[in-house]
Amino acid sequence: MNTKKIALIALLAIGCYTAKAQDQDPKAKKILDELSVKTKAYSTIKAEFSWEVEKKDKTKDLQSCKIQTKGTKYKLEIPGHEIYCDGKTVWDFIKDANEVQIKDMEVGGDDVINPSTIFTIYEKGFKYKFVSEDASTQIIELYPVNPDKKKFHTIKLFIDKTKKQITSVKMMMKDGTTQTYTIKTFAGDAAIPDTDFTFDAKTHKGVSIEDIR
Numbered sequence: 001m002n003t004k005k006i007a008l009i010a011l012l013a014i015g016c017y018t019a020k021a022q023d024q025d026p027k028a029k030k031i032l033d034e035l036s037v038k039t040k041a042y043s044t045i046k047a048e049f050s051w052e053v054e055k056k057d058k059t060k061d062l063q064s065c066k067i068q069t070k071g072t073k074y075k076l077e078i079p080g081h082e083i084y085c086d087g088k089t090v091w092d093f094i095k096d097a098n099e100v101q102i103k104d105m106e107v108g109g110d111d112v113i114n115p116s117t118i119f120t121i122y123e124k125g126f127k128y129k130f131v132s133e134d135a136s137t138q139i140i141e142l143y144p145v146n147p148d149k150k151k152f153h154t155i156k157l158f159i160d161k162t163k164k165q166i167t168s169v170k171m172m173m174k175d176g177t178t179q180t181y182t183i184k185t186f187a188g189d190a191a192i193p194d195t196d197f198t199f200d201a202k203t204h205k206g207v208s209i210e211d212i213r
Contacts (some may be wrong), residue, residue, distance in 0.1 A: 002130045006207050017194075023131045024128060025128060028129055028130040028140045029129045031138055031140060031159060032122050032140065035122075035159060035162050035164050035166070036123060038122060038163075038165070039165075040120070040124055042188035042189050043069065043070070043122045043188075044069065044070045044188070044189060044190050044191075044192045045067075045069045045070070045119060045187070045188055046067075046185075046186075046187045046190045046192070047067050047119075047183055047185060047186045047187070048064065048065070048183075048184045049065055049067070049181050049182055050062060050063070050064055050065070050180075050181070050182045051063045051064070051078070051179070051180075052179065052180045052181075052182070053177060053178075053179050054177060054180070062077070063079045065077060065078045066080075066183075068190075068192055068196065069119075070147040070194070071087065072087040072105075073085055073197040074124065074197065075196055075197055078179040080094065080096060081093065081094060082095070082177075084197055084199045085105055087105065087197075089102060089103070089104060089105060089107070089198075089206065089213075090102070090103050090104070090105050090147060091198070091199035094205070097208070098204065098206060098208060099207065099208040099210060100153045100199055100207055100208070100209055100210070101203070102199075102209065102210065102211045103212050103213055104213050105120050110181070121142075121155070121169075122140075122157065125146065126142040126143060126144055127144060128140055128142050129141045129143070129144060131156070133161065135161075136161055136162070137158055137159065137160065138158075138159045138161055139156060139158055139159070140157045141154055141157075142157065143156040143178070151173055151174060152172060152173045153172055153173075154171075154172040155171050155172070156169070156170040156172075157169055166183060168182045168183065169181040169182050
């Protein structure tokens, strides 16, 4: 698994520790609670987003990605990979190698990979602070409760005040790089068949299957 893919998955990980209420910024909590209610009201989510990595030397790499979720099911498309999950099994299709790796979906733990939580990442494992707002955008910073187990030290959320949706996420990594995820399109309650969340080997001629369950 390449380092860029690992970094993206780090953003999508769930933390299993919840910060104590008295440690939280009440204004930030109110905004995040409203965001959570709005997001969880959708039965499905489809989104396209850009993924920019800025290194310490200021060089940048920009790529396009897609995600769709339905409960614990998801399909994540990132450069070189299509990752499917039906809520129990994960298929990682590596395009260049025409290979799919199959494994069980992990449950629990501090760094569990679960892209279905991309829009509710803030709910567990973070302290949060209100930073600023203008006529259209609210900014909140997240700090991991258990920082020693994370590759980042701060996540900055940009939230549309009217739509109550995340528009951008900026992740500050411990190695000095910055990763920015900007939502390009967002659709809630789109009709998505369950077959979209499973890998169909029949449609990928000659695919090599590595089952590591």
